[in-house]
Amino acid sequence: MLLLIIVKFCKDKEPHTDDGNNPTYAAPKKIIPINKGIDLFKEYHKNRTKLIEPHLRRLYNDSSFIDTKFVWYSLDEIKEYIAYIEKVQKTNPSYNVTGIRLYYGAYSNKHEKFPNQQTFFMVPTMKSEKQDPKHNNMNHIPFYIEYEKGGNPIKGNFVAMDELMLDYNKKERLNPYLKSNQQEGNFSLNISRLFSSTALNNAITSLVYNESEASPPPRNN
Template identity: 25%
Template structure:
């Protein structure tokens, strides 16, 4: 009887350990809840004020310029927001964290660059321009490099997955060939988005820049802070 009781207790302990392990596996990727990020949440009133300031100080300028160069006389409506579903954002965060870990670097910040799609149907490489002339932004993860916070991409160099700064402007005056031969860990040198840099997608390179959301002008009733159409 005593032996049977001991076996029962051990069985219950094993079951509890299994349940705890399964729960840990399913939730370990979730960040712990720590309340709202300090100094980063703004009120609805402040958001409205900032939205209205953009409407008054930027939208008319964009409209006037784009309308002045429209060969077909079409009227331009500036983009007011971009949106992504939460699943995509979580997938992107998981992706860049994985890639950074593979390259043995730590992501410092996410840098949001304001940008504009070209006024054409295709990019120089033949890709379709989804939103010609539209305002947009893209996101660049950054890493620490020589006391600076720099955006980076990744490249396989001699079998080593390497993080490379994408801004040459802060690296001028240095012997780039020498520095490519003397990587610091998995960090190395590169050019900006253009000229001497390799194409940032393909050819052994990996871009981790985030873009291509839904950024069309909001339809009537969809804009949270006012209808500018």
């Protein structure tokens, strides 16, 4: 009887699970230790900021220029964006939305809040038919939506943002779509679509996400 009580007590202390296998509090696989995050931050500023900022100060003729150290989105904003991309996927089941690319960028000197500051923006990706076994991140192509004017703005053709693709096997990664899907109107290069009769009767929907809160904040004049 004592043994049964001990076993029951131990089971009661075990973490509850969603499916009987993984604890509900299990962290995502790619969570890194705190010290590693701090090391990444320090390494970036040691080998990037100290080299780049002096050049940017000369370029912008601004001896006090400090480049962006981080950008911030609220949790609600992130949830809203992911929900929107998931809705795009459900509305276009013939496509495979695979993830989100995070791009580095920089505002021009005419930007109202963050002139000349570094930023980043997000773009969803679709699966590339040309798979590279060595570089998985190259198997996902950034896209926007082309739809019939007057129709559903998130239901239509996924069109590659080839301007945002690296030159690495770029032609090979795009050709499978051009050969197999162009006749069906599912996919093509931006340049070729801009001058097609189909494109002239269509509108486009951007899925690019930006306008974050960046730091350092704007300086007082």
